[in-house]
Amino acid sequence: MSSKVSTDRKREIIEGFYELAKINGIENTSIAKIGKHLGMPPSLIMHYFPTRNILISNLISFILKRILKIYTPIIKELRTQNYTDPETFVNRLFSRDWNLLIDDGVFYSCFSLIFRNETIKREFRNLHVKLREDLKEILDQDENLKEKNTALLSEQIFVIVEGAYYYLSMVEDQEEYEAKVIIFKNQVYQLLQP
Amino acid sequence: MSSKVSTDRKREIIEGFYELAKINGIENTSIAKIGKHLGMPPSLIMHYFPTRNILISNLISFILKRILKIYTPIIKELRTQNYTDPETFVNRLFSRDWNLLIDDGVFYSCFSLIFRNETIKREFRNLHVKLREDLKEILDQDENLKEKNTALLSEQIFVIVEGAYYYLSMVEDQEEYEAKVIIFKNQVYQLLQP
DNA sequence: ATTTTTGTTGAATGACCATTCAATATTATG
DNA sequence: CATAATATTGAATGGTCATTCAACAAAAAT
Structure with missing residues (x-):
């Protein structure tokens, strides 16, 4: 069971990813760009989604x-x-x-x-x-x-x-x-x- | 009117691009990889297709x-x-x-x-x-x-x-x-x- | 109050990328 | 044959990328 902070952050990241993907496409949306968009370091994103592929699967589920x-x-x-x-x-x-x-x-x-x-x-x-x-x-x-x-x-x-x-x-x-x-x-x- | 060499090379490059895209997807197929696949330097590819976007449009036309x-x-x-x-x-x-x-x-x-x-x-x-x-x-x-x-x-x-x-x-x-x-x-x- | 867990930061890494450039080879054209 | 145009090479560039890591902060559990 993950904490509220954790699930909220994850949702925030996926939604940020989705927002940028709408504009630039998935393939042009990097972890760094998502981080910048949300005002957080890329390392925080990788804390919640250990690899880019995992991030993408989560976007798809979303x-x-x-x-x-x-x-x-x-x-x-x-x-x-x-x-x-x-x-x-x-x-x-x-x-x-x-x-x-x-x-x-x-x-x-x-x-x-x-x-x-x-x-x-x-x-x-x-x-x-x-x-x-x-x-x-x-x-x-x-x-x-x-x-x-x-x-x-x-x-x-x-x-x-x-x-x-x-x-x-x-x-x-x-x-x-x-x-x-x-x-x-x-x-x-x-x-x-x- | 472009020479025979030119049109042949262009076709070769696009087909090589297509072959690799089948396996790895368009987004994971770089100009360097196409070059390696075809045994030519990436600069030669860029000689015929000045930008990656142009290369992609040509793949689409193909x-x-x-x-x-x-x-x-x-x-x-x-x-x-x-x-x-x-x-x-x-x-x-x-x-x-x-x-x-x-x-x-x-x-x-x-x-x-x-x-x-x-x-x-x-x-x-x-x-x-x-x-x-x-x-x-x-x-x-x-x-x-x-x-x-x-x-x-x-x-x-x-x-x-x-x-x-x-x-x-x-x-x-x-x-x-x-x-x-x-x-x-x-x-x-x-x-x-x- | 101390320890453990969870969240967050920022700097560093090496790999790969598209693109540029100058040099050289080949072919076509006069 | 000389010159111009085209084809090809290989090295270099600066940028971006995903990912790692060690350190610090906050919150939860003990």
Whole structure:
């Protein structure tokens, strides 16, 4: 059990790391720079995170924990109201809240590490398993989908959402962006057709 | 117009960079390491690519050029036979040839740079526009889809393929991988339903 | 009150990095 | 053949990097 000071400092460091990584990218964010940003010597950072790799794993855990919470507002809403109309649900899937939650640049930087690090790959895999379970839970609440294979549906919706986020991150033009979102939403509605 | 030596050397350097980036990641591949790998002094690399950033942009162009060729075998097949059955077409979309063409780790590393570099973002955007045009061209050849909006279809198929590649890159288990591929293929078939 | 543990500092280390430069070799051009 | 342009070498530069260490300070445990 670590002290309050310890956990607070660790969080402070990881958040500082994240802040700088948003601006300069993970690869350009050194321990010295984090230290300067937070007004502490680099040696203090290494006291809490003995190696840079450990620091990076902790940043990834931090990010994945945030992402995991994406569906929780929908689930909460469902638990209280016992129902959410498909429209608000689909809107949530494609809302920009996701982007606010975590910086896309940092996210894909971290993601690219799965190809050279088994542990990171496993962490990402677990995240996605949980996200799909959440999605299934939401679909299971919908009376209209009672006859449907919601596990399969959640896979299919999931892949559209992931593809859409990847794809939309390249689109700069506002109108084009919204036109595409409509296309992808319709694609999900088609799947939800009872 | 640059000499043959010049273009050959440039290609050699970029390919060497790519080889090392596959193993160690872009961020861990220094100019010195590329030089050692190719048996040339780092100064020679900098003679052809004056800064590291320029070297990276050239690597990205190299990669994007390769990816652009993904659909060309299908298109060629179409041009000669004047027809491809949807099944072989969809199989191609999800075949592992794609992965052989370019390393996923390097690809997503490059992709993550779009969020901090406008030029790179534009390059990726252009690539994807062209890929979708290729996809549309393929769909337009299919008599059964004559009544359909193939531009829209290509967007929808594209987003599934992109999402699938993202998603599948986390799946290690062979059986699970193939089960998911079947799901995503079916999703595409549903869209192709006349 | 003393000891132990935890937190913090700042200086030092050697490795590696991108980049520069001047010198030399090779090739192309007149 | 002479000259100009291109290709290649190797050494040097200053900066940054992750990491180490010994010392000091504060807090907790005894």
